[in-house]
Amino acid sequence: MKKQVTLETIISLSKRRGFIFQGSEIYGGLAGTWDYGPLGVELKNNIKQNWWKTFVTDRPDIYGIDAAIFMNPKTWEASGHVEGFNDPLVEDVKTRKRYRADHLLEEHGVHKADEFSVEEMTSKIKELGLKSPEGNEFGEVKQFNMMLKTRFGASEATAIDVYLRPETAQGIFVNYKNVIDSLHPKLPFGIAQIGKAFRNEITPRDFLFRLREFEQMEIQYFIHPDDQKESYEKWKKSAWKWLVSLGLPEEKMQWHDHAENERAHYAADAADIQFKFPFGFKELHGVHNRTDFDLKAHMEKTGVDLYYSVEGGEKFIPYVIESSVGLDRIILAILCAAYAEDEVNGEERVFLQLSPEIAPVKVAVFPLLKNKEELVEKAREVYENLRKEVSGVMWDDNGNIGKRYRRQDEIGTPFCVTVDFDTLEDNSVTLRDRDSAKQERVSVGDLAHHIKEKL
RNA sequence: GCGGAUAUAGUUUAGUGGUAGAAUAGGUGCUUCCCAAGCAUCAGGCGAGGGUUCGAUUCCCUCUAUCCGCACCA
Numbered sequence: 001m002k003k004q005v006t007l008e009t010i011i012s013l014s015k016r017r018g019f020i021f022q023g024s025e026i027y028g029g030l031a032g033t034w035d036y037g038p039l040g041v042e043l044k045n046n047i048k049q050n051w052w053k054t055f056v057t058d059r060p061d062i063y064g065i066d067a068a069i070f071m072n073p074k075t076w077e078a079s080g081h082v083e084g085f086n087d088p089l090v091e092d093v094k095t096r097k098r099y100r101a102d103h104l105l106e107e108h109g110v111h112k113a114d115e116f117s118v119e120e121m122t123s124k125i126k127e128l129g130l131k132s133p134e135g136n137e138f139g140e141v142k143q144f145n146m147m148l149k150t151r152f153g154a155s156e157a158t159a160i161d162v163y164l165r166p167e168t169a170q171g172i173f174v175n176y177k178n179v180i181d182s183l184h185p186k187l188p189f190g191i192a193q194i195g196k197a198f199r200n201e202i203t204p205r206d207f208l209f210r211l212r213e214f215e216q217m218e219i220q221y222f223i224h225p226d227d228q229k230e231s232y233e234k235w236k237k238s239a240w241k242w243l244v245s246l247g248l249p250e251e252k253m254q255w256h257d258h259a260e261n262e263r264a265h266y267a268a269d270a271a272d273i274q275f276k277f278p279f280g281f282k283e284l285h286g287v288h289n290r291t292d293f294d295l296k297a298h299m300e301k302t303g304v305d306l307y308y309s310v311e312g313g314e315k316f317i318p319y320v321i322e323s324s325v326g327l328d329r330i331i332l333a334i335l336c337a338a339y340a341e342d343e344v345n346g347e348e349r350v351f352l353q354l355s356p357e358i359a360p361v362k363v364a365v366f367p368l369l370k371n372k373e374e375l376v377e378k379a380r381e382v383y384e385n386l387r388k389e390v391s392g393v394m395w396d397d398n399g400n401i402g403k404r405y406r407r408q409d410e411i412g413t414p415f416c417v418t419v420d421f422d423t424l425e426d427n428s429v430t431l432r433d434r435d436s437a438k439q440e441r442v443s444v445g446d447l448a449h450h451i452k453e454k455l
Numbered sequence: 456g457c458g459g460a461u462a463u464a465g466u467u468u469a470g471u472g473g474u475a476g477a478a479u480a481g482g483u484g485c486u487u488c489c490c491a492a493g494c495a496u497c498a499g500g501c502g503a504g505g506g507u508u509c510g511a512u513u514c515c516c517u518c519u520a521u522c523c524g525c526a527c528c529a
Contacts, residue, residue, distance in 0.1 A: 007522090008521095008522080011521090012465095012467090015466080016465060016466060022520080022521090025520095026502095027502095027503085027519085028503060028518090028519045028520055029502085029519070029520045029521080030520085031520070031521090080529085081529080089456095091456085091457090146527095146528085146529075166529090199528085201528075202526085202527055202528080203526085203527070205521095205522090210528075267529095283528095344490060345490060347490075347491070348491095349491085368487095368488060368489065369486095369487065371485080371486070371487080372488090398481090399491075400486095400487065400489090400490085400491080400492070401487090401488095401489050401490065402489070402491055402492080403490080403492095404490085405489080405491085406491050407491085409490095418489065420488065420489075421488060422488095430489070432489080432490085439490095
């Protein structure tokens with residue numbers, strides 16, 4: 001009974017029920033930022049914890065870190081981001097199409113054009129009388145930088161520019177040696193991290209999809225160069241499997257292998273898992289073969305020895321397979337996939353089919369009637385006891401019973417417990433299932449155990 | 456960044472050059488023996504800043520945000 005859900009529906013529900021709000025909303029917002037509300041943060045934390053458990057604590061070969069967002073600016077020179085993120089662009093004044101100014105100049109025989117300032121490029125384009133493919137004049141060359149910047153230092157005069165990291169990966173690479181020296185892992189091993197990253201997107205769009213501030217969860221897995229193909233394939237499989245385990249439907253997922261010209265500057269092989277969002281199939285999860293690009297670059301820049309030595313003499317720079325996923329995008333995918341409408345007793349209802357493991361509220365407890373003191377008292381007791389056993393228990397005694405069910409449906413609560421008059425007689429309650437709206441009778445003594453089993 | 460559209464309560468919306476109604480959601484009380492029932496009652500709004508005007512939510516300009524295309528997405 002699933003209808004095609006629109007992004008608007010998801011945004012509206014997210015706000016109404018306290019999942020996600022527009023950033024700085026009372027000031028009119030700030031493009032590219034969204035805030036997580038009380039339910040949203042629970043959902044997010046549940047996903048993070050699930051990921052961390054699956055890929056870090058349940059595995060002997062992966063180590064977690066949490067690196068600073070601000071990194072020595074030289075990091076970004078070595079990683080290629082200072083160069084790769086600073087594109088000088090020039091516009092066709094008529095069609096407004098943009099071209100890489102340095103590439104245009106190089107094509108016309110100007111050497112080392114990428115070392116020119118924007119002013120030099122602009123005048124050189126004029127001097128050569130370059131025209132766009134449509135035959136129009138070019139405007140001024142403008143520097144476009146995807147990295148967000150701020151200043152470190154007490155006074156403006158002595159302050160230095162620092163970047164807000166555009167990816168979390170470099171925090172791992174600069175700590176590679178520290179992890180080796182402190183934990184002494186043997187290859188292959190991985191380093192994992194969950195953290196924020198920042199990009200000055202030209203057009204933040206599509207709710208949580210394209211953000212200026214976002215959260216990544218990623219693993220850099222260090223291997224012997226001979227193992228790159230095998231490891232790459234293995235990580236592709238485990239990425240897919242994990243997304244499915246969160247409840248994402250496989251029919252809405254597909255692989256997209258990057259052609260050579262769409263790969264990042266560091267990647268040899270790259271593939272994305274795309275998800276069918278309301279605005280089309282778009283990237284959700286990436287698996288990249290970063291080769292030895294990053295470690296090599298940092299080794300050259302710093303002179304620090306990042307070779308890995310095997311007993312017996314072989315010495316090499318490890319290759320890296322990266323498995324990286326946008327946390328905000330997962331949340332968007334999950335909300336879109338979980339949204340469902342059906343009918344219960346002829347009445348339409350909206351419900352979120354969240355997997356119980358990640359649902360922000362696991363179980364809600366109500367008294368059947370609010371004005372019968374003995375019911376309320378008993379329900380309170382059940383609620384308090386259940387809270388000790390299960391996390392994510394909510395109390396609700398508002399309106400009538402149907403209203404409460406609908407409310408819980410809309411936030412994806414998998415189970416509702418109702419204390420009624422029979423409870424007072426035989427100490428049993430009804431346990432109602434979100435997806436089927438069916439209920440069963442469970443004794444209070446077994447309740448916590450019963451629910452835990454279903455979770 | 457370009458082109459087009461939009462902006463009224465938490466949500467969905469009506470409407471006006473004399474500062475706004477509704478539905479629904481929400482609070483409280485009553486009622487209610489399992490799926491948004493009923494009665495009473497309360498609270499809540501013209502995105503921001505300028506301009507024109509005696510007076511602007513309404514007309515004009517700028518900004519901000521959102522949506523749809525295009526471009527961008529290392």
